[in-house]
Amino acid sequence: MLKAAIVGCGKIADAHALQIQRIAGCEIVGVCDSEPLMARQMFERFPIRAHFSDLAELVAAARPDVVHVTTPPESHFKLARFCLEHGCHVYVEKPFTLHAADAAALIALANSRGLKVTVGHDDQFSHVAQRMRRLIASGYLGGTPVHLESHYCYDLGEAYGRVLLGDRHHWVRRLPGKLLHNIISHGIARIAEYLHGDSVEVITQGFVSRQLRRLGETEIVDELRVLMRDDQDTTASFTFSSQLRPTLHQFRVYGPRNSVILDQDHETLLTIPGTGFKSYGDKFFPPMLMAKQHLANLVTNAKIFLARDFHMKSGMKYLIESFYRSVSDGSPVPIPYREILLTANLMDSIFEQLAAKPSSRLADDDRSDRQAAFRRA
Amino acid sequence: MRDGLQMDDRSIAGVDDTILVTGAAGFIGSVLVEALLAHGYRQVRCLVRPGSSLLRLDRALRAAGPRIDLVKGNLLSRADCLTAARDAAVIFHLAAGRGEKSFPDSFMNSVVATRNLLDAAVQADSLRRFVNVSSFTVYSNREKQHGRLLDESCPVESRPDLRGDAYCFSKVKQDQIVREYGDRFGVRYVIVRPGYVYGPGKPAITGRVGIDTFGIFLHLGGSNRIPFTYVDNCADAILKAGLIPGVDGRVFNIVDDDLPSSRQFLRQYKRQVRHFRSIYLPHAVSYSLCWLWESYSRWSQGQLPPTFNRRSWHAHWKRTRYSNTRLKTELGWSPQVPTMEGFRRYFASCQGQRRHA
Numbered sequence: 001m002l003k004a005a006i007v008g009c010g011k012i013a014d015a016h017a018l019q020i021q022r023i024a025g026c027e028i029v030g031v032c033d034s035e036p037l038m039a040r041q042m043f044e045r046f047p048i049r050a051h052f053s054d055l056a057e058l059v060a061a062a063r064p065d066v067v068h069v070t071t072p073p074e075s076h077f078k079l080a081r082f083c084l085e086h087g088c089h090v091y092v093e094k095p096f097t098l099h100a101a102d103a104a105a106l107i108a109l110a111n112s113r114g115l116k117v118t119v120g121h122d123d124q125f126s127h128v129a130q131r132m133r134r135l136i137a138s139g140y141l142g143g144t145p146v147h148l149e150s151h152y153c154y155d156l157g158e159a160y161g162r163v164l165l166g167d168r169h170h171w172v173r174r175l176p177g178k179l180l181h182n183i184i185s186h187g188i189a190r191i192a193e194y195l196h197g198d199s200v201e202v203i204t205q206g207f208v209s210r211q212l213r214r215l216g217e218t219e220i221v222d223e224l225r226v227l228m229r230d231d232q233d234t235t236a237s238f239t240f241s242s243q244l245r246p247t248l249h250q251f252r253v254y255g256p257r258n259s260v261i262l263d264q265d266h267e268t269l270l271t272i273p274g275t276g277f278k279s280y281g282d283k284f285f286p287p288m289l290m291a292k293q294h295l296a297n298l299v300t301n302a303k304i305f306l307a308r309d310f311h312m313k314s315g316m317k318y319l320i321e322s323f324y325r326s327v328s329d330g331s332p333v334p335i336p337y338r339e340i341l342l343t344a345n346l347m348d349s350i351f352e353q354l355a356a357k358p359s360s361r362l363a364d365d366d367r368s369d370r371q372a373a374f375r376r377a
Numbered sequence: 378m379r380d381g382l383q384m385d386d387r388s389i390a391g392v393d394d395t396i397l398v399t400g401a402a403g404f405i406g407s408v409l410v411e412a413l414l415a416h417g418y419r420q421v422r423c424l425v426r427p428g429s430s431l432l433r434l435d436r437a438l439r440a441a442g443p444r445i446d447l448v449k450g451n452l453l454s455r456a457d458c459l460t461a462a463r464d465a466a467v468i469f470h471l472a473a474g475r476g477e478k479s480f481p482d483s484f485m486n487s488v489v490a491t492r493n494l495l496d497a498a499v500q501a502d503s504l505r506r507f508v509n510v511s512s513f514t515v516y517s518n519r520e521k522q523h524g525r526l527l528d529e530s531c532p533v534e535s536r537p538d539l540r541g542d543a544y545c546f547s548k549v550k551q552d553q554i555v556r557e558y559g560d561r562f563g564v565r566y567v568i569v570r571p572g573y574v575y576g577p578g579k580p581a582i583t584g585r586v587g588i589d590t591f592g593i594f595l596h597l598g599g600s601n602r603i604p605f606t607y608v609d610n611c612a613d614a615i616l617k618a619g620l621i622p623g624v625d626g627r628v629f630n631i632v633d634d635d636l637p638s639s640r641q642f643l644r645q646y647k648r649q650v651r652h653f654r655s656i657y658l659p660h661a662v663s664y665s666l667c668w669l670w671e672s673y674s675r676w677s678q679g680q681l682p683p684t685f686n687r688r689s690w691h692a693h694w695k696r697t698r699y700s701n702t703r704l705k706t707e708l709g710w711s712p713q714v715p716t717m718e719g720f721r722r723y724f725a726s727c728q729g730q731r732r733h734a
Binding site: 009010011013014018021022035037038041042044045162163165166167168305308309310311 | 426427428429451479480481482484485488489492538546550554676677678679680
């Protein structure tokens with residue numbers, strides 16, 4: 001029996017508890033939150049042995065094998081380090097840490113203690129993401145990816161937007177990448193999986209959208225475009241937008257022979273063959289074949305639903321399950337440490353460039369001035 | 378000064394005492410603030426979240442000027458709570474985590490926020506009464522026959538975690554913590570539980586009438602009476618619950634007189650606001666569907682969340698009668714706005730909103 005514990009009893013902790021419950025052979029032995037009421041409410045709603053308001057007490061009393069860190073990102077490093085130092089494997093919600101150096105330190109600590117860590121990039125373990133991974137591993141692309149495109153959008157929404165924009169002390173504002181820091185790692189991690197080496201060139205453009213500027217916001221960057229190139233000339237582009245509709249969560253991988261498109265929201269995977277049809281055949285057969293693929297996706301999704309495995313966070317279940325397996329039988333961790341580190345490094349680069357280029361967050365007037373100057377020139 | 382309540386004679390707070398209203402910019406809060414001002418209170422402190430729209434409070438702010446002390450703060454901040462509760466003789470606690478689907482978010486914004494406010498009130502040591510605005514949603518309504526009366530003596534949901542409704546869970550726990558502070562620290566409190574509060578500016582149709590989750594409006598209420606209370610009447614009841622002496626520790630349900638049935642309401646809404654297609658589901662059918670949903674949710678380990686279940690059916694769609702007897706006898710409340718007039722204003726407002734949409 002694998003003993004799990006959760007530290008941080010907010011919204012995402014519920015998802016963890018629900019998915020841990022679905023995994024055979026494990027038990028939640030404790031939950032912890034610095035706010036005792038929050039720990040208690042979670043304890044009352046799930047089959048959990050005990051609740052705590054102090055992590056040291058939890059670790060000492062419940063003696064978990066794995067601790068899930070589901071607190072706001074600022075505390076990830078400190079809490080994960082504490083758990084590793086006390087002999088627990090650690091699952092850290094995204095973003096893994098605030099800085100790549102902290103990520104490297106945690107991984108080094110885990111390795112030195114013979115423990116394991118992973119990060120909550122659960123989207124990469126959804127049914128459709130697993131299908132895509134298998135397809136690419138089978139050689140469908142016809143070689144190393146030529147280009148990757150990741151869209152990870154976010155609808156700020158009325159409620160969250162109002163809270164975040166209205167609260168000058170909201171914890172999201174304290175993150176180096178602010179709103180982006182809390183959200184984009186899912187989309188960046190998808191790219192990191194298919195980039196090579198540790199040295200990736202990054203060019204970033206980010207700005208505060210017109211809508212947010214109209215609301216008086218000046219520091220929350222909610223439009224981000226990033227270009228990347230690795231040492232094997234695989235390129236990637238990343239788009240984050242709060243304005244774009246629909247709020248895309250897509251990943252496209254273009255290979256030298258064929259390409260694939262993953263749509264996370266609709267759980268669909270489409271293959272784009274590199275070869276076409278002759279003459280007018282190219283106008284009629286591809287749409288037909290595309291319709292067939294959509295139908296196949298529908299059937300696949302329906303089958304998974306009927307098999308009771310189409311939960312909204314099913315990717316999290318598979319990630320947790322794989323991580324627990326790696327803890328139990330020594331198999332490799334589900335997310336290679338290279339990917340965790342590369343994701344952290346890419347995010348560091350993006351936020352450093354945003355911080356260094358305030359011109360990328362031009363207000364309307366500044367932009368108009370620059371455009372006028374450009375026209376004069 | 379309004380008739381019906383002579384504050385100087387029968388109020389636990391004088392007109393110069395500080396009265397705190399949390400959630401003051403909300404639908405009920407803004408009307409309550411106006412009612413307090415109309416009763417002559419000169420130190421009305423309004424706590425609103427940073428970033429909240431002050432549109433609803435605008436009329437009161439313009440009319441009352443310096444008599445309103447507008448405090449922008451978050452009840453999750455203990456410092457903000459201390460600022461808000463300082464010298465408060467009466468606290469009307471209306472702020473809540475409404476509309477949150479997530480249990481932790483709803484709990485934090487209701488229960489943790491309430492605890493912070495209670496702690497601040499205990500520290501301030503000036504409180505004469507804490508008015509906790511709860512909800513009808515806390516009643517389980519299960520252990521009684523179809524059509525029986527639901528009043529303040531009815532049991533509260535014993536397992537609110539099984540209702541599948543974050544708001545219900547939070548409100549049950551919020552009531553518990555208020556009672557706990559009453560027992561432990563001697564905080565004098567009153568709990569008020571409004572039914573469905575309606576009025577201009579809140580166009581939504583209550584789920585007790587039906588739901589449009591599945592693309593077509595499913596009419597579930599049928600001949601059930603709907604526990605409506607017009608926003609002015611509700612604010613008046615809350616005001617009296619906060620100020621009239623001798624009711625510490627009491628619970629008051631707030632519903633108006635002459636409650637329409639769900640069918641009557643829906644017919645009028647379609648006639649006066651907009652027409653849309655609806656399908657009536659008899660109670661036996663809606664109960665069976667709730668049972669099916671609940672069973673599937675359990676069997677599938679939450680593939681569908683347990684939003685619809687037998688507990689929620691009992692709470693929302695079981696035929697029930699409602700009483701405001703305690704409100705009338707102990708607080709001397711009577712609805713200032715008759716139900717007919719309330720709905721006339723409500724429908725007119727809905728029509729206006731449609732024209733401007």
